[in-house]
Amino acid sequence: MKILTGNDLRSGAVTWWNGTGWSLFVDDAVDVGDEAKEILAREEAARRVNVPYVIEATIDAGGHVRPAHIKDRVRALGPTVRRDLAVPTAAKTGWDWVI
Amino acid sequence: MYRYDQYDQAMVDARVEEFRDQARRRLEGKLTEDQFKPLRLMNGLYLQLHAYMLRVAIPYGTLNAHQMEALADIAEKYDRGYGHFTTRQNIQYNWIKLEDAADILADLSKVEMHAIQTSGNCIRNISADHFAGAAADEVVDPRPYAELMRQWSSFHPEFTYLPRKFKIAVIGSETDRAAMRLHDIGIRIVKRDGEVGAQFFAGGGMGRTPMIAPMIRDFVPLDQLIIYAEACLRVYNRYGRRDNKYKARIKILVHELGAAEYTRQVEDEFAHMLSVGIEPPREELARIAAHFAPPAFVDGPKTLDRSDPDFALWVDRNTHRHQHDAYVSAVISLKPAGGIPGDATADQMRLMARLAKQYSFDELRVMHTQNVLLPHVRIADLHAVWSALDEAGLGSPNMDTIEDIIACPGLDYCSLANARSIPLAQRISERFAASGRTAELGELKLKISGCINACGHHHAGHIGILGVDKKGTENFQLSLGGSEAEDVSLAKITGPGFDEDGVVAAVEKVTDVYLGAREDGERFLDTYRRIGMEPFKEALYGR
Amino acid sequence: MADNLGTSPDEVQFRFRDDDPVDHGTVTVDSALEQTNANAVRIEPGDDARLLLPFLDRLALVEVNFPAFGDGRGYSAARILREAGYAGELRAVGDVLIDQLSHMRRCGFDSFAPDKRLDEDDAARAFATWENVYQRAADARVIIADKRHEA
Ligand code: HEM
Ligand code: SF4
Numbered sequence: 071m072k073i074l075t076g077n078d079l080r081s082g083a084v085t086w087w088n089g090t091g092w093s094l095f096v097d098d099a100v101d102v103g104d105e106a107k108e109i110l111a112r113e114e115a116a117r118r119v120n121v122p123y124v125i126e127a128t129i130d131a132g133g134h135v136r137p138a139h140i141k142d143r144v145r146a147l148g149p150t151v152r153r154d155l156a157v158p159t160a161a162k163t164g165w166d167w168v169i
Numbered sequence: 170m171y172r173y174d175q176y177d178q179a180m181v182d183a184r185v186e187e188f189r190d191q192a193r194r195r196l197e198g199k200l201t202e203d204q205f206k207p208l209r210l211m212n213g214l215y216l217q218l219h220a221y222m223l224r225v226a227i228p229y230g231t232l233n234a235h236q237m238e239a240l241a242d243i244a245e246k247y248d249r250g251y252g253h254f255t256t257r258q259n260i261q262y263n264w265i266k267l268e269d270a271a272d273i274l275a276d277l278s279k280v281e282m283h284a285i286q287t288s289g290n291c292i293r294n295i296s297a298d299h300f301a302g303a304a305a306d307e308v309v310d311p312r313p314y315a316e317l318m319r320q321w322s323s324f325h326p327e328f329t330y331l332p333r334k335f336k337i338a339v340i341g342s343e344t345d346r347a348a349m350r351l352h353d354i355g356i357r358i359v360k361r362d363g364e365v366g367a368q369f370f371a372g373g374g375m376g377r378t379p380m381i382a383p384m385i386r387d388f389v390p391l392d393q394l395i396i397y398a399e400a401c402l403r404v405y406n407r408y409g410r411r412d413n414k415y416k417a418r419i420k421i422l423v424h425e426l427g428a429a430e431y432t433r434q435v436e437d438e439f440a441h442m443l444s445v446g447i448e449p450p451r452e453e454l455a456r457i458a459a460h461f462a463p464p465a466f467v468d469g470p471k472t473l474d475r476s477d478p479d480f481a482l483w484v485d486r487n488t489h490r491h492q493h494d495a496y497v498s499a500v501i502s503l504k505p506a507g508g509i510p511g512d513a514t515a516d517q518m519r520l521m522a523r524l525a526k527q528y529s530f531d532e533l534r535v536m537h538t539q540n541v542l543l544p545h546v547r548i549a550d551l552h553a554v555w556s557a558l559d560e561a562g563l564g565s566p567n568m569d570t571i572e573d574i575i576a577c578p579g580l581d582y583c584s585l586a587n588a589r590s591i592p593l594a595q596r597i598s599e600r601f602a603a604s605g606r607t608a609e610l611g612e613l614k615l616k617i618s619g620c621i622n623a624c625g626h627h628h629a630g631h632i633g634i635l636g637v638d639k640k641g642t643e644n645f646q647l648s649l650g651g652s653e654a655e656d657v658s659l660a661k662i663t664g665p666g667f668d669e670d671g672v673v674a675a676v677e678k679v680t681d682v683y684l685g686a687r688e689d690g691e692r693f694l695d696t697y698r699r700i701g702m703e704p705f706k707e708a709l710y711g712r
Numbered sequence: 713m714a715d716n717l718g719t720s721p722d723e724v725q726f727r728f729r730d731d732d733p734v735d736h737g738t739v740t741v742d743s744a745l746e747q748t749n750a751n752a753v754r755i756e757p758g759d760d761a762r763l764l765l766p767f768l769d770r771l772a773l774v775e776v777n778f779p780a781f782g783d784g785r786g787y788s789a790a791r792i793l794r795e796a797g798y799a800g801e802l803r804a805v806g807d808v809l810i811d812q813l814s815h816m817r818r819c820g821f822d823s824f825a826p827d828k829r830l831d832e833d834d835a836a837r838a839f840a841t842w843e844n845v846y847q848r849a850a851d852a853r854v855i856i857a858d859k860r861h862e863a
Binding site: 174176179180183187190191194199204207208290320321323324325326327328329330331403406407411441445446447449450452453456 | 757760781782783784785787788791795809810811812814815816818819831834837841842843844845846847848849855856857858859860861
Binding site: 079082083117139140141144145148150151155 | 195196198202216218219220221249263264265266267268509580581582584586589591592595641642643
């Protein structure tokens with residue numbers, strides 16, 4: 071599936087498109103099919119997100135949305151070397167999910 | 170150390186307001202991200218993996234206690250309680266909000282600090298020997314020249330949209346502790362027949378095409394220093410490549426033209442600029458230099474009680490000879506075994522500040538090795554300093570050993586990364602600390618970058634590790650034989666890369682080869698240079 | 713064969729001169745070298761401004777084009793002309809944005825014809841950004857180091 075991600079313009083926080091807005095949790099990400107371009111243009115113009123982009127993802131065996139690239143998985147959870155600072159969903163996926 | 174006068178302060182304050190206005194225009198949608206990006210970058214604000222990242226300049230690495238405390242306060246108030254000291258003597262915060270950025274810059278300006286030109290295609294923060302004004306082997310203190318150049322390069326009207334970033338390092342001794350020849354311009358302040366002047370090197374750099382800067386001028390008289398630098402920059406601004414960002418650094422221009430032709434063009438421009446006369450008045454350098462007068466050293470004991478072996482080891486490893494024989498410079502290691510190289514918590518910063526106030530004439534230095542230095546510590550006070558550091562987890566006795574790893578943020582923080590560098594540094598330092606082989610190996614500089622940009626100086630590591638992307642998984646290339654010091658050289662790749670476990674094992678194998686082959690007093694680097702790559706290859710890949 | 717390049721006076725948004733602007737287009741540097749009567753030239757980023765030095769007396773307008781704001785060669789071109797004594801109009805054209813105005817001014821530009829008109833208030837603020845400056849440039853301002861040591 072194709073999902074959208076970017077950073078919040080004000081806070082810089084990593085966000086994921088959930089169909090109506092931008093969530094802090096990758097699990098909320100929805101498949102945008104072939105609508106990525108329109109959504110990105112509209113959302114960026116509205117300054118609800120900064121430098122958003124479309125990525126490939128799958129639903130993994132545990133039912134979690136899993137970005138195809140390791141970089142976006144690190145973004146989804148936080149630095150692997152500071153697990154104390156992780157996004158709350160890390161508790162559900164575990165850190166092996168990143169690598 | 171240098172203190173701002175009303176002009177310096179006004180410049181920095183004006184910049185804060187300018188940035189506040191720019192951030193406002195961005196948030197209001199008057200600036201697109203494309204337009205805003207170079208502006209925020211010139212104020213050190215990046216967008217990284219998890220948030221905005223702010224890089225604060227620490228000009229030539231020098232800080233007083235009050236400034237270090239301010240850095241701690243910022244870490245707590247606006248970030249998540251810590252910061253990362255970098256190889257370019259800066260500090261980076263990883264969790265910054267755009268809406269806070271101008272306030273942070275305002276807080277910094279209150280303690281004479283800023284984030285000006287810590288990114289972007291401009292002249293970056295000027296770095297210098299971290300032992301400046303302290304090292305026993307120093308010929309001339311480089312800091313006044315670095316400060317003169319900081320002012321000259323700040324908001325330079327002609328050189329703000331260069332082909333690419335521009336990094337300058339200044340040293341003042343034969344020993345090179347600032348990777349001077351791996352900078353766009355490296356300057357060594359020298360004395361010839363009693364006259365002080367500057368030796369210029371141009372076109373060094375790391376990144377994807379590492380190069381060692383050739384010397385372009387053996388002696389520039391001090392009252393022409395700025396003019397000469399300006400000539401170097403103008404030739405680069407006019408003729409540096411702009412068609413390909415990977416070929417835009419000055420090293421490519423110098424390489425393509427040849428050092429002799431680049432030098433000729435600089436000399437022509439220099440002759441022209443001499444006639445225009447742009448050098449600041451000579452008294453200005455004297456005014457700046459007065460700020461760097463040596464502190465009031467007092468005599469004291471020159472030996473110490475070595476009965477505590479842990480303390481004695483730390484003294485042997487982490488202290489450096491001082492100009493005054495009752496003093497040493499003491500390195501605070503930000504490399505605890507298994508820790509994150511260069512990271513310090515707000516509390517650790519405050520402790521370092523307190524020690525500086527109490528024991529080092531209110532001065533600290535950020536080292537390019539991602540450690541912090543107390544430049545002037547009385548030998549009589551060393552034990553007290555060490556005890557306090559040790560208690561705070563800052564007393565690792567590992568300067569210049571295999572545990573003193575330089576590592577860039579890598580894929581844990583950096584959006585350009587291919588692989589994570591920090592976990593690798595953690596595993597290697599842990600492993601050697603546990604096996605107790607660190608001591609046996611002696612001086613061994615290991616440097617890790619998470620991608621070809623080489624922020625972790627892997628080209629200059631006795632052992633270098635570069636993270637690459639191998640079909641979506643992390644992979645690591647090993648290289649040997651680099652040095653950033655006066656015996657500068659670029660490391661060579663051993664062969665095919667390794668996965669994370671593999672590269673940790675490979676580092677161990679390489680050190681085995683060294684221990685088996687070394688002759689009296691040889692460092693790893695010396696043995697490598699004597700026996701060459703083959704024995705290492707054989708151990709790593711068989712035949 | 714006057715190339716009809718360049719901006720017309722009504723595209724100029726900011727002008728810091730009292731003389732009348734040149735009322736016709738500019739020619740390329742190459743043409744200027746051939747045409748002995750051209751008094752208005754346009755410099756592109758790759759052009760060598762020094763080629764114009766023998767003819768400075770006859771020039772009344774030099775436009776320096778910034779096709780992209782990130783290409784800073786035009787700043788050097790401007791200073792080179794001013795250092796050689798050029799006293800005519802020096803116009804920055806193209807991708808000229810608010811945040812470049814003060815540096816351009818310091819390099820000797822005295823008129824500005826941005827592709828997109830700039831917000832007047834933002835521009836006024838930008839021109840006034842630096843009360844004091846560290847470097848000598850083409851604007852002959854008294855630099856901070858001189859102020860520190862005057863008296
Ligand atoms: C995390 C954000 C960072 C980004 C996006 C970044 C980006 C880059 C890039 C793109 C280059 C290559 C430039 C070129 O070859 O033209 C580079 C080089 C470099 N960076 Fe970073 N960097 C980051 C962090 C750091 C850190 C944390 C340090 C210090 C530990 C650092 C120090 C350096 C050094 C020393 C170079 C090298 C060399 C050179 O001048 O060629 N950077 N960086
Ligand atoms: S070397 Fe690469 S991964 Fe490491 S900080 Fe620099 S750009 Fe990022």
